[in-house]
Amino acid sequence: MAELVDAPIDTERLRREAAQPACGAVVLFLGTTRDHHDGRRVTGLAYEAYRPMAVTALAAIERGAAERFEIATCAIVHRLGEVPIAEASVAVVVAAAHRGAAFDACRWAMDELKRTVPIWKRELFADGDAAWVAGTPLTPAAPAGDAV
Amino acid sequence: MAELVDAPIDTERLRREAAQPACGAVVLFLGTTRDHHDGRRVTGLAYEAYRPMAVTALAAIERGAAERFEIATCAIVHRLGEVPIAEASVAVVVAAAHRGAAFDACRWAMDELKRTVPIWKRELFADGDAAWVAGTPLTPAAPAGDAV
């Protein structure tokens, strides 16, 4: 279900697809574009990705969430290109029998996303300036023998 | 914004109203009707409330969330009457500059809701039986002098 899109994220579809008869909790996280950063006025964010690897990394997070937490599903969609103020650049939706696991998994998925997915964002400032946001270095995963 | 409704919750409206230029994170929690409980097949839940007191209690949670966490808004909607499988009985949406506070506040609001709001749910079983769900006793709040 991991997806990269070039248009506004359809959060209503995500929510609808996540709802399941066996689940009592759905947690939806949206990362949205803020109008300020370090005191400067921001007019938008622009995202780029190494697409095939980013989709693979997002799918790995979805699977990892389902392995680590008592959840039914985790689905992640990231938008690329320019994302205007207050629109969502990323959506993570988790469905679970109980809410604790849903919150934990959603939060974990976002932490992982910021650490392991080859996507980059540039802030577009009101004065016409733009700057890449300081990021997190990618590191190769531990050898397969260490995996869960 | 605290609201009791007698029809499906409009989560898309909630999400739209929560999105704010100053916020980078929106967390939406939905409590949905599960098709099972303690091994019995459930066909729906039926909710009732002491309406005026429930609205007041929900509004107090919204305010409490904004006081305790670094968030911009918290809005809670609870549905009453019969809620079919996979539909939402409750929605909590929180918007914040950063995601940690949004997750914390949303989770706290749900914990409070289950503890302090005069709403009751009855499980409707596949065999035609129905039972009130074991709940949490309401306790009068600490004296005003202890409040934040």
Place this chain on the structure above:
Amino acid sequence: MMTVTVLLFAQARERAGLGTILLELPPGSRVTDAIGAVRARHPALEPLWPHLAVAVNGELTADDAPLAHGGEIALLPPVSGG
């Protein structure tokens, strides 16, 4: 005499077989007087009393508060919203 409305919810409503009880009480009556009157009329509620919270005019109270004409008492079983 003064009139006080008692609202019953969930299991309390079901056991009593009704959601609203109108009480006529002597002036100066307090919460315990109202509860005494409800107990006398609705013995089916007996097993629930240890678990019921009481609100007067929409506010939870642990005290034996005085009542006023037109007041509203609510009998609230353990809650299970969400």
Place this chain on the structure above:
Amino acid sequence: MMTVTVLLFAQARERAGLGTILLELPPGSRVTDAIGAVRARHPALEPLWPHLAVAVNGELTADDAPLAHGGEIALLPPVSGG
């Protein structure tokens, strides 16, 4: 000779002024050989190298892996998705 594609992203793409570099390398070349060739052509990338991760055919690698004809190397600055 074999052909290897090098993809550059974000700051790396911007500094080099292009997103794709085609390299012709002798058979038996490894990741360090490809990186050496890119460094020689694009000195503007110098300040970035300590911060770049390298993927070969979509997999991060810390080793000096051997390359094959048609392979794809990606130069990945610190990530900032979300």
